[in-house]
Amino acid sequence: MHIPDAFIPIWQGAIYWIIALVFVALALRWARNEMSEEKLPLVAVLAAGIFALQSFNLPVSMGTSGHLVGGALAAIILGSPFAAVFILTLVLIVQGVLFGDGGITTMGANIINMGVIGGFVGFYSFKGLMGVTKNMPVSGFIAAWLACLIPALACAVEMFLAGTFPLQEGLVAMGIYHAAIGVIEGIVTVAAIYLITSVRPDLVDTGVKTTKGAGA
Amino acid sequence: MMDNKTFIIAGIIIALLIGVVAVFLASGDPDGLESTALVVQGQKSITGDTPSDAEIEEDLNGKFAYSSPMPDYSLGESMGPAGGLIAIVFGTIFAFLIVLGLAYGIKVAGKSTKPNQ
Numbered sequence: 001m002h003i004p005d006a007f008i009p010i011w012q013g014a015i016y017w018i019i020a021l022v023f024v025a026l027a028l029r030w031a032r033n034e035m036s037e038e039k040l041p042l043v044a045v046l047a048a049g050i051f052a053l054q055s056f057n058l059p060v061s062m063g064t065s066g067h068l069v070g071g072a073l074a075a076i077i078l079g080s081p082f083a084a085v086f087i088l089t090l091v092l093i094v095q096g097v098l099f100g101d102g103g104i105t106t107m108g109a110n111i112i113n114m115g116v117i118g119g120f121v122g123f124y125s126f127k128g129l130m131g132v133t134k135n136m137p138v139s140g141f142i143a144a145w146l147a148c149l150i151p152a153l154a155c156a157v158e159m160f161l162a163g164t165f166p167l168q169e170g171l172v173a174m175g176i177y178h179a180a181i182g183v184i185e186g187i188v189t190v191a192a193i194y195l196i197t198s199v200r201p202d203l204v205d206t207g208v209k210t211t212k213g214a215g216a
Numbered sequence: 217m218m219d220n221k222t223f224i225i226a227g228i229i230i231a232l233l234i235g236v237v238a239v240f241l242a243s244g245d246p247d248g249l250e251s252t253a254l255v256v257q258g259q260k261s262i263t264g265d266t267p268s269d270a271e272i273e274e275d276l277n278g279k280f281a282y283s284s285p286m287p288d289y290s291l292g293e294s295m296g297p298a299g300g301l302i303a304i305v306f307g308t309i310f311a312f313l314i315v316l317g318l319a320y321g322i323k324v325a326g327k328s329t330k331p332n333q
Contacts, residue, residue, distance in 0.1 A: 001249050005282060006274035013280070031319055032326040040323070041220050044316035045227030051311035052231040055289055055304055056238035057247065063266030064251040065243035087315060094311050099303065100284030152248060159249075164275075165256045173255045173262055177248035199218045199226075 001069065001155055001178070002095065003110055005103030008162040016158070017108030023085050023116045030082035039078065042196070042203045046074055047087045049192070051094065054101075058184055066181025068188045071118025072147035076126045076140065076189070077196060079205025084119025085111070109158055113151040122147030122189075126206070136206070137190045144189035145182035152178035228312060235304035239289075239297055246270075 008016070035043065050070035057065040070091075075084040089111050095101040102110045122143050129139035156174040159165035165174075197204050218226070245266055246254060254260040259270045289307070291299030 001247065003249065004274075005280045006276055007253075007279075009278045010280050011278075028322060031322045035319065035323070037323055038220075040316060040319050041224045041227075043319050044312050045224055045231070047315035048228055048231040048308050048312035049234070052235035052238065052304065052308045055235055055242065055307070057242040057245070059243040059245055062251070062263045063245055063260060064248055065245040066248055067242075086319075090315050090318065091311055094307060094314065096284070098284055098286055098307060098310070099289050100282070100287040101289070103280065104282045105280040155249065156252070159252075165252060169256050170252060173252040174248060176262060177251055181248050200223055202217070203223075 001110070001113060001152055002092075002102030003106040003113075003155065003158070005105050007103070007159060007164045008106045008109060010105050012158075012162055013103075013105035013108060015108075016106070016112055020089075020108035020111040020116070023082075024089050024111065027082040027085035027089065027115075030080055031086055034080060035078070035083070035086075039203055042200070043078065043083070043087065046070075046077065047091055050074065050087060051091050053188060054091065054095070060177070060180040060184070062177065062180065064177050064180070066148075066177070066184055068185055069114050069118055069148055069151070070189075071114050071151070072122025072126065072140075072144040072185065073189045073192055075119040075123035075147075076143065076193060076206050077204055081116075081119035081123040084122065085115040088115030088119070109155075113155050113158075117151040117154050118147045121150045130206075136193065140190040140193050141186035145179075145186040148182035148185040149175065149178050152181075228309070231308050231312075232305060235308050236301060239300040239304055246272075 053068040057067050059065050071084040071088055074087045075081045092102055092107055092110050096104055096107050125146050126139050126143035129142055133139055152174045156170040159170050160167040253272045254270050255262055257273055260266050286303045289300055289303045
């Protein structure tokens with residue numbers, strides 16, 4: 001879903017950058033005020049893991065491949081959508097500047113799609129679903145799937161505004177491909193939440209532990 | 217319970233293993249956005265395979281261009297998979313360090329401005 005420079009005119013990229021910077025500022029405030037020092041290792045390990053997982057493109061049929069984005073994972077594990085903005089912004093900077101994965105002028109749009117929309121959709125749908133189902137794997141899978149699909153649809157709209165894709169065709173194709181890629185997002189997110197809560201439940205803010213106890 | 221040091225080392229090793237496996241096993245098919253670009257440009261049907269000669273046409277008019285030092289997570293054709301490994305290992309460790317450094321810096325800066333907390 002990494003938009004390259006060639007897909008958005010510079011002036012539109014600048015608008016997305018300005019919007020993204022507002023959320024980046026809020027994410028920095030989150031890091032200063034909300035992120036506890038004990039969680040620093042988790043935040044950094046999550047960034048390394050998300051970077052590595054993003055390089056692992058898996059086939060999803062239809063001549064297409066996809067990988068974990070990680071917005072839902074970061075937000076759910078660290079208990080705030082701004083954690084996703086914080087981590088994804090830095091991962092996207094490394095990817096764009098060093099590896100040409102995602103553009104420079106389009107980085108703002110990529111931060112909005114994967115960090116902001118992915119983080120918020122993933123976090124709040126997980127919270128809502130946990131309240132209803134009390135089931136981490138089900139809630140995590142659906143939340144992560146939505147956190148892949150909805151940013152992709154937002155990306156299709158941005159591509160339409162940029163004059164790169166026609167609206168309907170772009171929405172349909174982006175929707176179909178990311179509905180498939182979202183399955184990867186769901187499985188990997190649930191597996192990672194399970195793994196991290198197993199070894200360091202104290203670092204995790206998902207409410208999974210509390211809910212398990214309360215639901216017994 | 218796993219201590220911080222073990223957690224970090226285990227996490228980094230898992231991340232590096234994923235990255236190393238990715239260099240050899242990652243699919244070469246276009247991602248969802250690239251596939252959509254090929255669909256709207258009439259080079260691919262939505263559910264069909266991607267033709268091997270399919271190439272995204274880019275309108276660079278009014279667009280920014282940038283050459284990254286390690287494009288496509290490689291160090292160029294001549295380096296082959298070794299270049300890919302170096303790029304992924306470097307990127308994974310760099311992502312870890314930059315996030316740890318910034319997060320730590322923010323906490324330290326936050327503390328010095330708010331000595332009572």
